[in-house]
Amino acid sequence: MGLRLRPKTIKAIGSIVQYILIIILCASIMVPLLLMITTSMKSRGELFRIPLTILPTRVTFTSYVQLWMQRPFGTFFANSLIVAVASTLIATLVAVMAGFGISRYHVPGRKTILAGILMSQMIPATVIVVPFFKFLAAVGLYNSLIGLIAAHTSFAIPFATWMAIGFFRGIPSQIDDAAIVDGCSPFQRLFIIVVPLLRPGLVAIAIFTFLLSWKEYFFALSLASNERMYTLPVGIGSLVGEYGVAWNDVMAASVLAAVPAIVAYVILERHLVGGLLTGAIKG
Amino acid sequence: MIRHRTGVFFTLPAVSLLGAILVIPVCWSVLLSFETDSGIGFGQYMKLLKNDAARHSFLITFIFTFFSVAGHIILGMISSLLLKTKLYLSKLWRILLLIPWIISPVICGVIWRWMLDPLYGMVNHWLTKLGLISQPILWLENPFLAIVSVTLAWIWTGFPFVMLIILAGLQQIPENLYEAAKVDGATATQRFLHVTLPNLKPVLVVAALLDTIQCFRAFSSIYIMTQGGPGDTTNVISIFIFKHAFDYFNFEFASSGGVTMALVLLFLGYLYMKSLGEEVA
Numbered sequence: 413m414g415l416r417l418r419p420k421t422i423k424a425i426g427s428i429v430q431y432i433l434i435i436i437l438c439a440s441i442m443v444p445l446l447l448m449i450t451t452s453m454k455s456r457g458e459l460f461r462i463p464l465t466i467l468p469t470r471v472t473f474t475s476y477v478q479l480w481m482q483r484p485f486g487t488f489f490a491n492s493l494i495v496a497v498a499s500t501l502i503a504t505l506v507a508v509m510a511g512f513g514i515s516r517y518h519v520p521g522r523k524t525i526l527a528g529i530l531m532s533q534m535i536p537a538t539v540i541v542v543p544f545f546k547f548l549a550a551v552g553l554y555n556s557l558i559g560l561i562a563a564h565t566s567f568a569i570p571f572a573t574w575m576a577i578g579f580f581r582g583i584p585s586q587i588d589d590a591a592i593v594d595g596c597s598p599f600q601r602l603f604i605i606v607v608p609l610l611r612p613g614l615v616a617i618a619i620f621t622f623l624l625s626w627k628e629y630f631f632a633l634s635l636a637s638n639e640r641m642y643t644l645p646v647g648i649g650s651l652v653g654e655y656g657v658a659w660n661d662v663m664a665a666s667v668l669a670a671v672p673a674i675v676a677y678v679i680l681e682r683h684l685v686g687g688l689l690t691g692a693i694k695g
Numbered sequence: 696m697i698r699h700r701t702g703v704f705f706t707l708p709a710v711s712l713l714g715a716i717l718v719i720p721v722c723w724s725v726l727l728s729f730e731t732d733s734g735i736g737f738g739q740y741m742k743l744l745k746n747d748a749a750r751h752s753f754l755i756t757f758i759f760t761f762f763s764v765a766g767h768i769i770l771g772m773i774s775s776l777l778l779k780t781k782l783y784l785s786k787l788w789r790i791l792l793l794i795p796w797i798i799s800p801v802i803c804g805v806i807w808r809w810m811l812d813p814l815y816g817m818v819n820h821w822l823t824k825l826g827l828i829s830q831p832i833l834w835l836e837n838p839f840l841a842i843v844s845v846t847l848a849w850i851w852t853g854f855p856f857v858m859l860i861i862l863a864g865l866q867q868i869p870e871n872l873y874e875a876a877k878v879d880g881a882t883a884t885q886r887f888l889h890v891t892l893p894n895l896k897p898v899l900v901v902a903a904l905l906d907t908i909q910c911f912r913a914f915s916s917i918y919i920m921t922q923g924g925p926g927d928t929t930n931v932i933s934i935f936i937f938k939h940a941f942d943y944f945n946f947e948f949a950s951s952g953g954v955t956m957a958l959v960l961l962f963l964g965y966l967y968m969k970s971l972g973e974e975v976a
Binding site for chain 1: 712806883919950968
């Protein structure tokens with residue numbers, strides 16, 4: 413004789429299991445993040461005191477202050493900002509133009525270009541970092557933001573263009589075709605008619621590209637040896653790696669680096685077009 | 696004819712910039728990779744094949760990638776299913792669950808390295824408190840555990856990406872399929888197995904491919920956590936190439952590694968393109 417559960421009981425158990433899973437999932441994300449925050453508010457002595465404390469017994473913001481004094485943290489922040497904004501602007505502009513050209517006009521070698529754009533997203537930083545290094549060193553642009561902006565643009569443009577093409581496909585060309593009849597120049601057609609239609613997509617492209625640049629580490633590490641040229645990830649990385657790591661400083665730096673990224677994403681969420689990732693699945 | 700020129704004009708900036716900062720460096724790298732001590736040849740690639748450290752690096756990258764992608768898919772599935780059913784809270788949760796991907800992998804590496812600290816890290820602290828261990832575990836100093844640790848950390852860091860893709864796929868499955876199944880008396884499990892999974896298969900393939908490409912390139916969090924160590928244990932291919940380029944200044948060898956890596960990724964990218972059903976030019 414088997415035990416037969418009523419459907420209602422099964423549903424109830426199922427619901428409880430779902431809630432438990434959600435709690436476990438969110439906890440596994442939140443706990444490390446909370447640890448980052450609480451560690452940033454501890455004093456150096458308390459970090460290494462046994463027995464370990466989870467919450468700081470005395471909340472102190474000395475780490476946050478020390479960051480700006482002992483290391484050029486403000487410079488790290490500014491560098492990250494400059495590089496991210498510059499590469500985003502370049503990539504977005506170039507991508508929108510290319511998306512417009514490919515989707516609205518006849519371009520020779522269209523299929524090749526499309527395949528090329530897709531394939532260039534697969535090219536790893538490791539294969540172009542050495543030529544970048546050599547070239548920048550040769551022209552004296554090693555340890556420069558320009559070099560890093562160029563490096564970041566190398567992955568920003570393919571990604572942004574691919575996204576832009578996807579968005580353009582979502583806007584029927586009949587809408588802006590009408591503009592030609594009215595005598596618009598292509599530029600007017602693009603910037604006055606299409607771009608406003610594209611706005612949510614533009615925001616998505618801009619913020620995604622910004623995030624990619626903001627968190628990038630490999631190029632930033634390879635193309636800068638001077639501390640004044642570090643971006644935030646490199647700065648944070650430089651705080652670790654030696655013996656006797658000041659984890660409270662590290663965590664404070666991490667919090668300060670994480671906040672702009674999270675804020676940028678929250679802004680993106682509002683503008684999120686439903687099919688953002690449909691492009692990845694349906695092409 | 697004007698249309699012809701206009702298209703070219705608008706596409707030109709992207710194509711020419713990419714040509715300058717992507718195509719030319721790749722070609723340069725390829726040329727570098729053929730330079731050996733004894734002139735032009737496949738020497739560097741031979742070295743890559745024979746070098747124990749290089750082979751280990753590829754091996755560890757494959758292992759790391761395999762388990763990371765598996766972890767991402769599983770975690771991504773679970774979280775996207777949960778997000779889909781509990782829609783009223785999903786906006787807040789979606790942001791929370793995305794944070795590991797939004798913040799720099801450097802930050803993730805730093806957090807995990809701190810959590811796994813043998814003496815002062817939270818993990819050992821709680822394991823000891825729960826009575827599960829008596830000696831601190833050397834998460835990042837023991838070779839096997841180091842691989843486990845960096846993989847776990849990367850699963851944590853990267854699953855949101857896969858979760859988003861799966862979520863988008865889930866939202867495309869027509870509701871009436873589920874309705875029909877309910878009418879036929881299917882339980883939730885049966886609906887999952889016979890409606891969700893089959894419809895999700897192409898999405899899972901795409902997600903797995905894209906994620907494999909990402910995991911294969913992983914660098915930051917591993918480098919922060921172990922710097923490729925202990926010794927060479929967690930020297931994934933990106934770290935291997937980085938070290939040969941910038942610690943040993945062996946640019947030719949590093950380039951050969953980079954080109955090999957690019958070939959693997961381009962092959963994966965080709966598979967991705969085919970899975971989209973686009974024609975390859």
